[in-house]
Every structure is written in structure tokens, then in C-alpha cells.
Amino acid sequence: MSARSPTVDLGARFGVSPARRRRDRIARATILAAAILALIPLVLIIYYLLKKGLGAWSSDFFTTDPTGNTFFKNSNIGGIKSAILGTIEMVALASAIAIPLGVGVAVWLVEYGKASWFAKVVRFFVDVLTGVPSIVFGLFIYIVLIIGTGSTFAGYKGSLALSLLMLPVVIRSAEVILMLVPGGLRESALALGAPRWKVIFRIVLPTALPGMVTGVLLAVARAAGETAPLLFTAGSPKQTTSDLGAFMNSLPVQIYNDVNSSTTSVVNRAWGAALALVTLILILNLIARLISRRSRLA
């Protein structure tokens, strides 16, 4: 690589030639500049979200449903109540599905499957699932639950699409944490005569819990921000509903619909909703990081 032979450089310890020193300085400055460049979008996004989003927040922004009156400039367009509640409901159901299933598969991989061929196949398929574009999950659910049953959109169908998306994230992160549980713990419990299932439920899972919570929360945060799988599984109604069998609004879908509007006030509502969504996700991320710092395993 270097044209100079190392022996010459060794001698130059007290006097690196000006050309090399200059090249070093230029390279380091370039790297520093790139690192700063990487942070600029974050600053700009946060700045703009706060500026535009806080302007849209008002007392009834969170307590009213969006109205359909988006055409005229001064009409009351309403807030984002149904979107917030819809997101919370659907993500909660998705978590209730994906977390037990994901942790179960992770336990199987670590405790039973280990390095068997079948475990390798399962890991491969989980990796495949990780890479599937989120909109394709929406298509899957559409095929099975909407074409397949001849029915329409529903909140629970959106939840199922989100849970498919969360599943690989939960499995992968839980697996990594479960592998960190010291083998000595399992062996001592087994040696004391505890059956395998008790070892898993009383020793392995409690030890791994704080670490697993981190990965789970990150998966929840990811699901909360997804738009594409909800577009044609949950729909985008205006009114609030607690019925998971009905069309259900969500924050990302409402933002997406508002972005396409030509009315300024509707676009401002999108900024307000975006700030609410990012705040929600950042809180989840923050909790995840705090827990992971306190976990002894992660």
C-alpha cells in the first residue's frame, strides 16, 4: 500500500515529512467533516419538527377527531385524537401477538434448537423476515385476510401486519440476550434437579428480562412509526373507535394522507402529528436505552 518502506518510516519517528503530515491532516479533517455532515440532518429534522409541530399543537389538537373539511382554507380541520388512539391500540395488539411468539421462538433457538440444522433453517428464515419490505407485509395480510375472507379493512388486520414486522426484531434481539445468560446458571439449576421448563421460566427468562425489554421496546417503536403495512389493512377513517374489527386510523397513515393535501392547515396538522409520533417513538427509545444500561447482560 504505502510506497515508503516501513524501515524508513521508523527512522522518521521524530520527523514525519511535511507531505505525509499534510495528507494526514487533510484526511482527518475530511473524516471529521463527514461525521459532522451526518449529524446535520438530525438537527434540521428536529428543528423543523419542533418549529412546525409546536405551532400546530393546540388545546383541542389531541382531543378532537380530524374532520373531513379540508378543502376550504378556514374550515375546522380537527385534530389527531383518532390517529393517536388508533396507533396505541393497534401497536398494543401487535405487541401482544409478536412479543410472546418472538420470545418463544428465541427460547427454542437458544435452549433447544442450538446449532441443529433445523435451528439454522429457522434462523435463516427469521433473517429473511427481517429483510422483507414493510409494504410487502401489508400485501401478505391483504391477500390472506381481505381477499381470503372477502371482508374489508380492520384494526386487527393492521395489528397483524405490524406484528409480522416486529417478530424478527423481537426474535433476534431476544436470542442475543438469551445467549448471554451464563450456562453455569442453567447447569446449576439442572443439577439441583429442576426440570427444564422450570429452568427456563424461573432462571433463564428472569435473568434475561431487562435485556429483552430493550429489544422489545425498539421493536414496538419501529412498529409505531410504520405507514406502509397499514395503508390497505387498517384504512384511514376519521372517527375514533375502540373496535379492532372496524377501520382504524393511525398517526403515520394520517400524516401520509395530510402530506398529499394542498391546504396549508392540513399540512400543518401533519407536522403536529409528526411531532407527536416522533415524541412517542423517542420516549420508547429512551426507556429502552435506560433499561439496557441497567441490565447486567446487555
Add this chain to the structure above:
Amino acid sequence: MEAASVPGGDRALPARSPLARLPDRALRYGLTVLAALILALIVFFFVRLVGEARPAFSKEGVLGFAFANNWNPGAEHFGALPLVLGTLITSALALLIGVPVAVATALYATELCPRRLRAPLSILVELLAAVPSVVYGLWGIFFLAPKLQPAEQWVADRLSFIPFIGGGTVTIPNYFIAGLVLAIMILPIVSAISREVMATVPADQKEAALGLGATRWEMIRIAVLPYCRSGIVGGAMLGLGRAIGETIAVTILIGDAPKLGHQLFGQGYSLAAVVANEFGEAQGTHRSALFAAGLVLFVLTLLVNGLARALVLRAARRTGQSAAPGMGADGSAIAEVAAGA
């Protein structure tokens, strides 16, 4: 003596009655079935997706669908080449812009940065992964695109002699802005994986380079970069997989012109965007064609991600980081999750 013949996990339980061992069996088989279910689910979905896409494929032919430059649902023409190319162009732009910045950020964080700044810098870059894609779209179309339009127009005018890149009028949504925002979106994952790989470079190799009188940059070039090459390439490929599958931000930022782009700063379309945009009102063959677009997208990401995993795995194996074979880059899994994998 029956206990002795039970293989694997149930060994060493000689004196337990069959009844007491029931929960063990149940858990074991229950979890195995669960794991098998994941496989069955993916295979089932894939088969159904192919089934739904079949009418479009039989109308246009598989090659005709993928390589004909004619997407016109109104006239029942479904040639997805403009969509495939839109996906590839924006993803390539994302790599071109995003990977150098991501690798440099990782280098700065692992090699050059004061120790106290390391963790905050990494966390800040990974925060980019927490921003939902629809918010990137919103920010891109109402802030970034209008701000950059004059600069884009200037470049387009200066480079008008280069086909595709220069010339024409710059529109607000265009290939370039979609690629640029994608580059920002893949930054966290590429830089997280690069950083993980760079952290595995043995300290004595770096010290040896420095001890021989290398400057910091020479040390990076001689000891760090060659060692990390396949890991970085793998990270970039994972970013590519992300960029190809990204839907909403691209839908908002690329416009909706299903014709082969004449210029970089004009409107285009992508596979994911066409599904998001047209699926709502599609019927018959059109809907089937959108399923076919989804299938092409699925296969494309599958190939890219497979290659990426193989590269990251190879890098991890060579550096002895991977404890269990077949695990992917173990160490980076959490970082990957944190970076939104």
C-alpha cells in the same frame, strides 16, 4: 433406563415420573411447533403472493413484466421496467451518498474522536433510525426539496451535456431528492455495522502501524480499512436492502411518473411507491400487477440481504467474533436492532 435413552435436554432426570415430565415435553414440542410455524408462514405467504401475481405474469410474461418499459394501468399495460429502475437508481444514489459518510462517521467514532464523545456521537447517529419514514417524507418534501431546488437546477444546467444527469427543469419531487433522503435513512445502520466491525480490529495491529511511524490516517488505511472491508460492504448491502424496500418516504419524494427517467432531477416511480400509491383503487389485472411488483421487490430484497448477511458473517467469522456458526454477526445484532434493522 428409559431416561437414559432420552437424548438431548432431558438427560440427567432419572427419577422423574412420566407425569412430572409432561410440562417439559409440552414446552419442548410447543416451542418447536412455534419455530416451524415461522417457516410455514413465510412459505405460505410467498406461495399466495405468487398466486395473486400470476394473472399479471401470464398477461405480460415474467420477462415482459420485469423488462418492458410501459406502465400504463389505464391501457392495461404493465411493464415494470421504469419502476425497477426507479428503485435501483434511488437505492444506488443512497449508497453513493450514504456509505462514505457512514463509514467516515464510524471511523471518527472509533479512531479519531475523543473518548468522551464516542457514545454520544453513536447515539445521535442512531437517533436517525428512530425517525419514522413518513416523517422523512414530510420533511423532505416541505423542507429539503424546496431548499435544494435552486442548487439542483444549477447543477442540472451546468451538466446539461451529460445525458440523464443534466438538463431539463428540476421538479420538487425527483430521483435525486428521494436518493438523498434514503441516504440519510440508511446512515444509522451502515455506520452502526461499520463501527462494530472496526471495533474488532486487533489493537496490536493498529499499534504496530503506529509504532512503525505511521500517521493516524496511514494507520487507518493500512490496519483498519483492509481488515474491515467485507464487514463494511456487508453493512452497505444491508443498507441497500433497506433502501430498496423503503416505501413511504420514496412515495412522497419521487413523484409518480411511471416513465423511464430522462433526467436525474425529474419525477420517477419505484416498485414500493407504485404499490403504496395505486393499490387503493386497483382492480383486476392492475391489482395483480401490483402484487407482481411486490413480489419483484420481495425477491430483490431477498437477494441483496442474503448477500449482505453472507458478507457480514464472513467478516465476523474471520475475526473470530461469531461464537455460534449461523448466527449472523452476533455482536452487531443489538446495534442492528437499535439502528432499526
